[in-house]
Amino acid sequence: MNPEAFFIDQLRRVTLRWRTRFDAELKAQGQTLVRARALVYLARRPEGMTQRELTEQLMVEHPTMVRILDALEEQGLIRREPIEGNRRANRLILSPAALPMVDELEAAFAAEAHRVLRHVPPDKLALATEVLRGIAEQLEEGA
Amino acid sequence: MNPEAFFIDQLRRVTLRWRTRFDAELKAQGQTLVRARALVYLARRPEGMTQRELTEQLMVEHPTMVRILDALEEQGLIRREPIEGNRRANRLILSPAALPMVDELEAAFAAEAHRVLRHVPPDKLALATEVLRGIAEQLEEGA
């Protein structure tokens, strides 16, 4: 296998394994990786944000977001609130009940990330990150 | 966001964007990224292999593989052949009709990979690959 193909294989491998591991860890709390990410991003913005903004930050397509939010709303962790003066957008607000869970999720995420990445020297991690960021931009330019 | 979290975000971003792009390119041929990968691996082994072997090579779980193979069999590109002396395993065989498509797919994959990765210097790509491989192993050890 050529180096480019092998790189792509490893990418897929790590991304999926990470998701699987984290989903398994969160299962007890009834959460998943993406839903946890959504909650964490929302917690950083107490004044709330629209679905569109959250969709961009999480880098998913909007139908995916709709379902994530449906699930979180069902769990009583967020609500979609009408925005005065803008009847097509919603403001997403974290329920007070969600705050302790968000702290737990954030801690679990950081701990797990560190457990998985602890053997990677910081300079190599930085370089790999930079390579990935460059590729992502290349992909998003459509080029 | 801390460097570890940012790294993980970039990982997900690149992996998904790559899959989306490649799926879109293959749509005209009625194929997808995983199915193409399956065909390419099978083409490298004219004597065929069992589902278990292919499952390991593609790094998916076996129910995922079952569905991929169902689709490919439906398209007439492969067949599951009984193995003499082993009544539980199947030998997967590529149909002769699939060979030209496999060549196309392999060429498309290589071309697209190169288009996306051409701006990454080989030494950096190698380093990033090595980082990813290390992380994957860490993840697979369960540690």
Next chain:
DNA sequence: TTGCTATACGTAGCAAGCTACATATATTGC
């Protein structure tokens, strides 16, 4: 040989990606 365990494949059902299409509301340009 008989029964336990391991292996190979399959089915069911869920989550999370995606595209394509639908609906309602804003915005903009004439």
Next chain:
DNA sequence: GCAATATATGTAGCTTGCTACGTATAGCAA
């Protein structure tokens, strides 16, 4: 002001991941 366009959200339906469970066959050990 009205028509055309753009934006925000939602729905439908597909693929690909996964886990959990089912079934048949192989292998091994008492």
